[in-house]
Amino acid sequence: MDLWDEGIFLLVLFLANTIQAVTGFAGTLLAMTPSILLLGPDQAKVILNIMAFLSSLFIVSSSLIYIAWRQLLRIILYMAAGMAIGVYLYQLLPLSFLLPFYGLFVLAVALKGLCTSNELRLSPAAARIILLGAGVMHGLFVSGGALLVIYAVAVFKDKHIFRATVASVWIVLNVPLMFHDYQQGFYDGQTLLLTGLSLIPLVxxxxxxxxxxxxxxQKIFMNLSYILLLLSGMLLLF
Structure with missing residues (x-):
């Protein structure tokens, strides 16, 4: 990779993590496709995972008073169970055909949120299914964030609580992903050097x-969340 590619990657990282800092999510989603094209999938995944972890850590460290701790524990427990199911299914079946249906569902929720003035509401059963599904999709495709945001939009009506609690989830879930990458030997010298450079646009x-x-x-924040959901669904489809 030449200096031009590195410069573009650092610019992508800055733009994506600016959005991440605003909402508490979507940074990795927005940066993944161009980063894979510039760096390759292994290096892109390693660096973006680290950046997402650090970005979330920065957000949470200044927003501790806004974290909904009981909701955070609930999200982690359901998503962890779902992730275990997703990892197990990934070893058994080629489930890439699920992505278009997942993308269509996310698009439908995003369009409903943008086109109607009614607040999104989830029944207790639907909320549990959404969280489990978020974990399953994260275990299968490392892309369960869209379902988590659907849950968060329905539950958190304050932008500070939304951002701080969602960012806290990524701190917990990114640790095992980083450990897995380390076990796979992805932390080579070039990756660590570029990770160090990436701290500048991240900050x-x-x-x-x-x-x-x-x-x-609050209204602009929620509309931005729905727009990012819409983008998530489009990326999942294509």
């Missing part, structure tokens, strides 16, 4: 995104 993006988050109102 700048976190600062910029936090300032934006503090200035936007």
């Amino acid at each position: 700048l993006a976190t600062y910029a995104g936090t300032r934006i988050h503090d200035k936007i109102n």
Whole structure:
């Protein structure tokens, strides 16, 4: 990879993590496709996982008072159970055909949120299914964030609680992913060097995104969340 590619990657990282700092999610989703094209899948996954972990850590460290701890524990327990199921299914069946249906479901929820003024509501049973599904999709495709955001939009009506609690989830879930990458031998010298360089746009993006988050109102925040869900669904389809 030449200096031009590295520069583009660092710019992508800055833009994606600015969004991550605003909402608490979507940074990895937005950065993954161009990063894979620039770096290759293994290096992209390693660096983006680390950046997502650090970005979430920065968000949470300044937002501890806003974390909904009981909800966080519930999310982690259901998603962890779902992830175990997803990893098991991945070893048995080629389930890539599920992605288009997953994408269509996410698109439908996002369009409903953007086109109607009614708040998204989930029954207790639907909430459990959504969280388990988020874990399963994360175990299968490392892409359960869209379902988690559907749950978060329905449950958290305050932008500070939404952002802090969702970011906390990624801190917990990214640790086993990073450990797995380490076991696979993906932490080579070039990857560690580029990870160090990536800290510069990460810090700048976190600062910029936090300032934006503090200035936007609740309605704009929720609309931005639905727009990112819409983008998530489109990326899952294509």
